[in-house]
Amino acid sequence: MQIKNLLLSSALLSSTLFAGGDITPVEPVVEEITAETNIWSFELEPYLMLSNIEGDSKFGNVPTTELDVDFGTILDNLEMAAMVHFEAHHQSGWGLWIDYGFMKLANDIEPIDRISSVQVRQGVLEAFGMYRQGLSSGYIDYLAGIRWWDNDYDINYTLPLFGRTDTLSKEVDWVDAVVGARYTHILNENWKFRVHGDIGGGGADFTVSTSAGMIYTINDLLDVDLKYKATWVDYEEGAQGTRDYFAYDTVTHGLILGLNFKF
Numbered sequence: 001m002q003i004k005n006l007l008l009s010s011a012l013l014s015s016t017l018f019a020g021g022d023i024t025p026v027e028p029v030v031e032e033i034t035a036e037t038n039i040w041s042f043e044l045e046p047y048l049m050l051s052n053i054e055g056d057s058k059f060g061n062v063p064t065t066e067l068d069v070d071f072g073t074i075l076d077n078l079e080m081a082a083m084v085h086f087e088a089h090h091q092s093g094w095g096l097w098i099d100y101g102f103m104k105l106a107n108d109i110e111p112i113d114r115i116s117s118v119q120v121r122q123g124v125l126e127a128f129g130m131y132r133q134g135l136s137s138g139y140i141d142y143l144a145g146i147r148w149w150d151n152d153y154d155i156n157y158t159l160p161l162f163g164r165t166d167t168l169s170k171e172v173d174w175v176d177a178v179v180g181a182r183y184t185h186i187l188n189e190n191w192k193f194r195v196h197g198d199i200g201g202g203g204a205d206f207t208v209s210t211s212a213g214m215i216y217t218i219n220d221l222l223d224v225d226l227k228y229k230a231t232w233v234d235y236e237e238g239a240q241g242t243r244d245y246f247a248y249d250t251v252t253h254g255l256i257l258g259l260n261f262k263f
Contacts (some may be wrong), residue, residue, distance in 0.1 A: 040092065044085050044261045048083065048256070049229070055248075060244065078104070083211070100124070120152070120153055143182065174204060182196040189217070207234075220263065225258040228254070229254065
């Protein structure tokens with residue numbers, strides 16, 4: 001009798017399942033895992049600056065030298081140069097800016113104020129943290145960080161009393177704290193207008209940099225960057241009249257042409 005009841009119960013349960021009764025099959029729970037993509041974006045821009053340098057400088061006992069060096073003169077005496085700009089942007093708005101420019105110049109010149117030859121190696125590194133604020137027609141990047149100047153000089157000059165040639169070698173580097181901002185206005189899908197300015201000091205009495213120009217977007221991976229940039233610096237160390245004295249009060253300015261690779 002018990003076996004008969006058990007068989008009957010099984011038959012009724014099967015009928016209920018096939019008839020679509022109240023017992024619903026349990027569906028497996030699938031956990032969806034969404035991987036975040038494009039958290040970071042990067043830009044790498046090798047560039048050429050058609051530099052001009054104006055101002056004056058003084059080394060030790062050498063007379064103050066007025067600088068008015070155009071790009072042609074720099075190009076004629078250029079031994080080595082490297083210029084590159086890098087940015088990393090997080091989707092949160094935070095980012096990183098690194099810019100490095102390096103050039104080495106050497107020339108033999110007609111004696112000017114007893115100076116017969118000059119060799120210059122100059123490097124300028126900018127390292128900024130940044131935060132990007134979106135606007136309806138573009139965005140603003142707020143900047144804060146350092147500008148590091150690293151300069152080496154070798155100057156051959158004639159001593160005024162003895163008529164013999166002496167060489168003055170000077171290695172100078174200093175770091176300035178810098179704050180600034182950069183505004184980018186999107187004109188259309190291909191063109192952007194960009195203006196930038198910053199100010200700082202610490203190692204130098206002051207430093208200021210400003211630029212303005214246009215960006216042309218070729219595709220999702222490449223931009224052409226064309227702008228004009230000027231950087232002022234006023235630096236002094238040592239005691240006047242001594243061999244260790246150095247002063248550098250100049251503005252370096254010129255047209256910049258760069259290719260900006262985005263990835």
